[in-house]
Amino acid sequence: FKTFNDGERLIDKTKVTCVRWVPGSVNQFLCSHHSGNMYLYNDELICTQDRPHYQLFKEGEGFSIYTCKTKTTRNPLYRWSLGDMAINEFAFSPCSKFLAVVSQDGFLRIFNFDTMDLIGSCRSYYGGLICVCWSPDGRYVVCGGEDDLLTIWSFSERRVVARGAGHKSWVTVVAFDPYTTLYGEMDGVVMHNEESYNRNNYNSTERSGKVRNKPPIINSRPNSVVSDGLNATCYRLGSVGQDTLLCLWDLKDDYLRQSYYRPRSSTVVSNVGSDGCPSNNTIAHSSSLSANSTQNCNKSSNHVKDANNSTGPPSALSSNSLTAKLASLNFVDRRGGDKTSDKDHKRSMSLAGRNSSSNLHKKDSRSNNCSSAAEGDVSSPSFGSKSSVGTSQCPRMDECPLLEPLVSKKIGHERLTGLVFREDCIVTACQDGCIHTWCRPGKQAGAALHSSPSPSSAGISQPLAAGGTVV
Amino acid sequence: MGANASQLEKEIGSDQFPANEHYFGLVNFGNTCYINSVLQALYFCKPFREKILEYKAKNKRNKETLLACLADLFYNIATQKKKVGTIAPKKFIARFRKENVKFDNYMQHDAHEFFVQLIDSINECILEKQQAGRNRQQQPQIIPTNQEDISSETLTPDQQNILNDVSLNGSNTAPGSPHGQQQQQGTDRQQENTWVHEIFQAIVTRELRCLNCESVRSTDEVLNNLSVEVHQNTSITHCLRCYFTTETISAENKVHCDNCASLQEHQKRTRLKKLPSILVLHLKRFQFLGQFNRPLKLSHRVVFPLELRVFDTSDDAVNPDRLYDLAAIVVHCGTGINRGHYFSIVKSHRFWLLFDDDLVDKIDPSYIEDFYGLTSEIQKSSETGYILFYQARDPT
Ligand SMILES: [Zn+2]
Numbered sequence: 001f002k003t004f005n006d007g008e009r010l011i012d013k014t015k016v017t018c019v020r021w022v023p024g025s026v027n028q029f030l031c032s033h034h035s036g037n038m039y040l041y042n043d044e045l046i047c048t049q050d051r052p053h054y055q056l057f058k059e060g061e062g063f064s065i066y067t068c069k070t071k072t073t074r075n076p077l078y079r080w081s082l083g084d085m086a087i088n089e090f091a092f093s094p095c096s097k098f099l100a101v102v103s104q105d106g107f108l109r110i111f112n113f114d115t116m117d118l119i120g121s122c123r124s125y126y127g128g129l130i131c132v133c134w135s136p137d138g139r140y141v142v143c144g145g146e147d148d149l150l151t152i153w154s155f156s157e158r159r160v161v162a163r164g165a166g167h168k169s170w171v172t173v174v175a176f177d178p179y180t181t182l183y184g185e186m187d188g189v190v191m192h193n194e195e196s197y198n199r200n201n202y203n204s205t206e207r208s209g210k211v212r213n214k215p216p217i218i219n220s221r222p223n224s225v226v227s228d229g230l231n232a233t234c235y236r237l238g239s240v241g242q243d244t245l246l247c248l249w250d251l252k253d254d255y256l257r258q259s260y261y262r263p264r265s266s267t268v269v270s271n272v273g274s275d276g277c278p279s280n281n282t283i284a285h286s287s288s289l290s291a292n293s294t295q296n297c298n299k300s301s302n303h304v305k306d307a308n309n310s311t312g313p314p315s316a317l318s319s320n321s322l323t324a325k326l327a328s329l330n331f332v333d334r335r336g337g338d339k340t341s342d343k344d345h346k347r348s349m350s351l352a353g354r355n356s357s358s359n360l361h362k363k364d365s366r367s368n369n370c371s372s373a374a375e376g377d378v379s380s381p382s383f384g385s386k387s388s389v390g391t392s393q394c395p396r397m398d399e400c401p402l403l404e405p406l407v408s409k410k411i412g413h414e415r416l417t418g419l420v421f422r423e424d425c426i427v428t429a430c431q432d433g434c435i436h437t438w439c440r441p442g443k444q445a446g447a448a449l450h451s452s453p454s455p456s457s458a459g460i461s462q463p464l465a466a467g468g469t470v471v
Numbered sequence: 472m473g474a475n476a477s478q479l480e481k482e483i484g485s486d487q488f489p490a491n492e493h494y495f496g497l498v499n500f501g502n503t504c505y506i507n508s509v510l511q512a513l514y515f516c517k518p519f520r521e522k523i524l525e526y527k528a529k530n531k532r533n534k535e536t537l538l539a540c541l542a543d544l545f546y547n548i549a550t551q552k553k554k555v556g557t558i559a560p561k562k563f564i565a566r567f568r569k570e571n572v573k574f575d576n577y578m579q580h581d582a583h584e585f586f587v588q589l590i591d592s593i594n595e596c597i598l599e600k601q602q603a604g605r606n607r608q609q610q611p612q613i614i615p616t617n618q619e620d621i622s623s624e625t626l627t628p629d630q631q632n633i634l635n636d637v638s639l640n641g642s643n644t645a646p647g648s649p650h651g652q653q654q655q656q657g658t659d660r661q662q663e664n665t666w667v668h669e670i671f672q673a674i675v676t677r678e679l680r681c682l683n684c685e686s687v688r689s690t691d692e693v694l695n696n697l698s699v700e701v702h703q704n705t706s707i708t709h710c711l712r713c714y715f716t717t718e719t720i721s722a723e724n725k726v727h728c729d730n731c732a733s734l735q736e737h738q739k740r741t742r743l744k745k746l747p748s749i750l751v752l753h754l755k756r757f758q759f760l761g762q763f764n765r766p767l768k769l770s771h772r773v774v775f776p777l778e779l780r781v782f783d784t785s786d787d788a789v790n791p792d793r794l795y796d797l798a799a800i801v802v803h804c805g806t807g808i809n810r811g812h813y814f815s816i817v818k819s820h821r822f823w824l825l826f827d828d829d830l831v832d833k834i835d836p837s838y839i840e841d842f843y844g845l846t847s848e849i850q851k852s853s854e855t856g857y858i859l860f861y862q863a864r865d866p867t
Contacts (some may be wrong), residue, residue, distance in 0.1 A: 034837075106778065126794060127776035146776035148708045169774055241773060243704050245551045285585040396792055397782060414846050415704060415772075431846075 004031070004041055004075060010051045011076060012037055022113075023096035028077070032087035032143060036103065039076035047075045054079055060118045063109065080116075082109065088130050094138045098155075102129035102143050110141065120158040123394040125149055130170060135235055136178040140251065144171025144239055149402070152251065161256045166405035169243035169415070175237040177248075177421040179440075228260035239405075240416035240428060247405035255401075330364045411436065477747045480555050481835050485810075489556055489820040493822060495548045496829035498559040504828055505582040506564060508813040509589065512799035512860050513827040514545060515817035516749050522666045524549060530600075537589075538596035542568040554767040557829045582801050582813050583698075583753045583858055594667040599673040601663065658683035671695040674745035676785050681728040682719070682736040691744060696751035698856075707752060707775040707859065708782070715741045715783030742785035746793045748859040750779070766808050770853035775800075777836070779861050794859035804841050813857070816842070 014034035022040070023196055028243040032038040042048075054066035056368040057078065066079040085105035092113070111117065127146025135140055140161075141153045150164030150171060158283040231256035239247045239466040390393045411428060418429025426438040479494060513519050527542035540563040548558055564575075568575040571588055584790040673696075678689045699710040717740045720726055726732040754773060757766035777797045784791035798818055805811020814827035816839060824841070825832045844855045 126778040126780045127843070146706070146774075147776070147780075148706055168702070168709040169704060170776075242772075243709070389794065 003040075004043075004047045010049070011047075013037060014086075017087055020092060022091065025094050030090065030092055030099075032101070034086040035338065036082050036087055038080040038082070038085045038087055038090065038101070040078040040080070041075045042077055044151060045073060045075045052076065052192060058116045060116075062107070062121075063118060064109075065116050066233075074402075082107075085128070085369055088128060090131050091132050091133050091134055091141075092143070094136055095332075098138075100132045100141045102132040102136060104128035106145070108132060108141065108151070108153070110153075120153070120155070122151060122153050122160050124151060125163070125389075125394065125397070130172055131174050133174045133176055135176050137183070137233070139253070140256070142174050142176070142237060142251075144174045144241070146170045148241070150174060150237075150239060150249070150258065152403075154256065157257075160395055160400055162251070162401045162403050163397075164237075164247075164403040164405065166237075166249075166250055166408050167239065167241040167243050167245060167248045169241050171239050171241045172415065172417055173419040174237065174239045175419045175421055177238055177426075179352070179423050180236040182234040182236075200217060238419050238421060239427065240411075240419045242415035244410050244412045244416060244421070244430075246407075246409050246411045246416065246426075246428060248407040249403060249405050251403070269369050288417075350373070411438075477555070479831055479833060480775055483822065487756060489822075491549075491556070493548050493551050494555050494819070494824060494826075494831045496557045496826060496831045497553060498561075499566055499828040500559075501563055501577040502579045503560075504571065504813045505580045505585050506567070507828050508801045508815040508826070509582050509586050509858070510541075510544070510560065510563075511815045512801050512817060513589075513857070514548065514730060516670075516798050516862055517749050518670050518862070519546060519662055522547075522670070525611065528766075535566065536573055536596045536599075537563075537566050537570055537592045541593065543591075552644065555831065579809050579811065581808050582803070583696075583759070586751070586753075586801075586858060587695065590671060593663070594665055597667060598663065599663070602648070635806060667695075668693075670748050671704045671751060672745060673697060673743060673747045673750065676742050676744040678738075678740045678785070680738040680740065681731060682738055684728060684730045684735070686728065686730040692730055696753050698753040698755050699771050700757055701754050701769050701771045701844075703771040705771075705773055707754075707773055707779065710773060711752070712782060714782075715743065742783050742788070743781050744785040744788050746781060746784065746788065746790060746863070748863045749798070750781075750863070752859040752861065753866065754855075754857055754859070756803065756855060756857060768803075768806055768808070768853070768855075770845040770855055772846045773856070774843045775856060775859055790865070794864045797859065798862040799838070799860040800856050801858035801860075802854055803851070805853040806852050811852075 012035055016031055017034055018032045020030055022030055027042050027044045028040060030038055030040050052074070053069040055069045056064060057067040061080045063080065065083065067077065068074050070150055082101065082103055083105055085103050086102050087101055090099055090101040097113060098119070099111045101109045101111065103109070106126065106128055108122050108124075108129055109118055110120040112119055124143075125147040127144045127153070131145075131147040132141060132143040135137070135184050139155050139288040142288045143153070143157065144167075148165070148167045148169060148171065150167075151160055151161040151163065154160070154161045216409055223368065234253070236249040237249040237251055241247075267330040280309070310436060390396055390399070412430045412432075412434070414430045414432040414434075417431055419436070420427040425440055428436045428438065430436070480488065490514050497510060499507060523538075523542050523545045526538065526647065527546045530539070530542070544558070544560050544563045551558075567589070574580055574585070574588070617754050673694050675692045675694060676689050677692070677698075678687050680687045697711070697714060699707070699714045702713070703708060717738065719736060719738050721736040726737045727733070728735040728737070752775075756769045756771075758769060759766050776798065777795070779795040780792060796818075800816045802816060803811060804814070812826060816823060816825050816834065818824075823836045825834050825838075842854055842856045845853050
């Protein structure tokens with residue numbers, strides 16, 4: 001048993017916001033503070049009772065990393081400084097290589113943990129980002145925040161691909177449900193450009209069988225191999241908030257990929273993939289995407305809605321079956337032992353993508369008066385006070401699909417603070433100190449139908465579970 | 472108070488103390504915390520303070536109006552030699568009480584009501600002054616009013632009612648009035664924009680869209696603040712989303728569409744058309760409920776972020792993504808509207824300060840959480856955010 005940063009709190013006086021073991025390491029853990037700093041500790045090193053003297057180790061846009069100025073290695077090994085706003089949560093990618101960090105300044109930052117490079121970022125619509133998680137295959141990062149929204153960021157495209165609106169207050173925990181996520185047989189869009197693939201240092205954990213976790217790097221040559229989209233991955237995501245609601249969401253991989261970023265002003269070109277991505281620009285992205293979807297669907301429109309509709313039958317199929325299962329959701333409050341009336345949560349389950357696609361059509365009529373503000377942010381992620389609305393980092397509300405939850409259920413009287421998906425149940429935690437365990441719907445049937453990720457990958461995705469601590 | 476003041480200065484540190492900034496408490500003249508809290512919040516809304524001080528600079532010798540008294544008070548604070556201390560807003564309060572019979576007593580009043588009255592009075596003062604100036608110079612500066620999609624004159628009385636029904640916070644627009652409050656005040660000089668409008672004015676538009684032919688009729692309402700309903704365990708974002716509604720009028724409630732020349736289903740939408748530089752949000756925490764004949768306080772927990780955007784802007788809104796920063800909060804403590812206490816929390820430079828009458832404290836921003844409200848439904852005393860002042864980040 002050891003303590004770190006105890007006594008005089010010489011390392012950081014502010015409160016700890018998140019602690020995680022570094023995956024793949026037996027003795028290192030990372031600890032974030034309200035001060036905006038994260039510290040990497042080695043639990044085999046004794047914490048000396050003297051104030052650490054730091055020297056700059058690495059610097060990048062909006063962050064700097066320090067190491068201790070000593071002859072012998074001491075704790076903390078590194079200090080990651082992301083400004084003076086609190087770091088609220090961080091999460092390692094399933095492949096362990098990347099670190100997603102969300103802060104009170106409203107930014108999600110994705111780092112390569114080993115090389116300490118910032119490889120991507122995005123911003124909340126407004127307000128701090130509170131929670132973050134990775135999809136089990138590492139392709140998406142989802143965060144929730146003080147804008148009451150979920151923000152879904154695509155690793156391969158390095159941009160916000162969708163938002164989710166359904167909470168009535170701040171979103172406190174987001175977690176993928178690896179057990180009900182349906183993995184596609186084929187990726188909808190496949191043309192891994194090995195060169196850029198390597199350049200991105202994305203070494204996905206090799207998985208056999210059905211799980212596809214390689215991010216598609218879409219290059220400008222429209223020679224992509226295209227599947228029929230029949231088996232696109234459908235992710236199940238859960239979120240809880242201060243509104244006491246548990247929301248379940250379906251994220252369909254094919255839909256997220258086709259929902260390309262469309263700036264209001266047609267003159268803004270190079271927003272997408274501007275940070276660190278190989279030199280593709282928006283046009284190339286869009287055209288290859290639309291080319292894919294048109295080949296994919298034998299339809300001659302590159303309109304998002306059409307693309308979405310054309311994949312409609314298969315999507316509808318999969319989601320219908322999911323909806324059916326969901327309708328049988330039987331929330332049992334084990335603590336109290338009493339069954340909650342289950343008609344409440346059988347509310348209308350709109351297909352998430354459906355409604356939102358109309359969003360993109362709705363209006364082009366808005367003036368371009370903000371496009372000039374956006375231009376300044378084109379080439380680099382901007383940190384600090386500058387608003388980056390209208391860029392791929394923070395699209396306007398009508399530039400980005402808005403998803404709705406499949407299910408939204410009030411499950412308590414106090415704000416919710418924890419959410420963990422387990423194979424046989426869903427666990428939620430509440431500010432008042434209660435932990436509730438909810439039965440999964442039709443568990444036996446469901447388990448047979450779903451292809452769940454391999455045990456090892458499930459294990460990797462479990463750092464999420466550590467987020468379920470209460471009070 | 473001397474000890475408190477010097478302690479504040481010490482806490483901030485002389486090297487950290489913002490240049491040309493003064494943190495002065497205001498003396499309470501018997502239940503005048505509802506005035507003090509709003510004045511402090513306004514003092515730290517930068518565009519407002521600048522305009523008031525500008526007025527002071529331009530009008531050295533002036534007859535005593537409420538605006539002049541406020542300008543004197545702000546000027547007095549801004550020109551103090553000391554950085555911290557206490558000031559007695561005696562002249563301002565006397566003037567305000569004299570002009571407003573309702574407030575001419577030593578009772579506790581509603582800070583929101585005071586805010587509305589103050590802003591209206593200041594606007595009135597400016598207009599009077601402009602009018603006087605114009606009479607002398609004969610240089611009218613009439614700013615054209617906003618164009619309506621379809622003028623309300625073309626609406627039938629029924630349609631008018633539908634549009635007016637959408638009224639948001641009880642202040643119904645007069646039938647046939649496309650300009651809401653503006654027209655109610657009745658004189659044509661109300662058509663002019665003053666700097667008060669430029670700072671606080673929000674235009675809420677109510678659209679009635681025929682679902683058959685897609686034609687849109689709209690009426691606008693001009694407001695200096697938005698009064699939103701509060702719901703348990705929600706955010707101010709959600710309260711705003713509830714304020715801006717969309718509903719479909721169908722079945723027996725169908726409305727006549729002139730374009731279609733028949734009864735049609737309509738979609739009724741309320742949207743924000745003009746986003747003010749300072750968005751003032753009033754949480755309707757005092758409500759008459761059933762058997763009680765005095766308003767009860769709703770202590771619901773409503774969280775409010777340090778940044779804000781408005782989701783439900785109209786298609787023709789200028790700068791619909793305007794980003795706001797929380798600049799000040801007026802907090803109500805206690806159980807009822809005519810009792811309890813008010814104080815304010817403001818942001819000044821990098822600091823958050825709590826102004827409680829003559830006391831001023833530097834606080835940690837995380838302390839703001841304490842004023843979101845209570846999650847327990849049991850009626851009890853609470854300290855809750857009551858008026859929020861969000862300031863647009865863009866340069867004004
Ligand atoms: Zn019509």
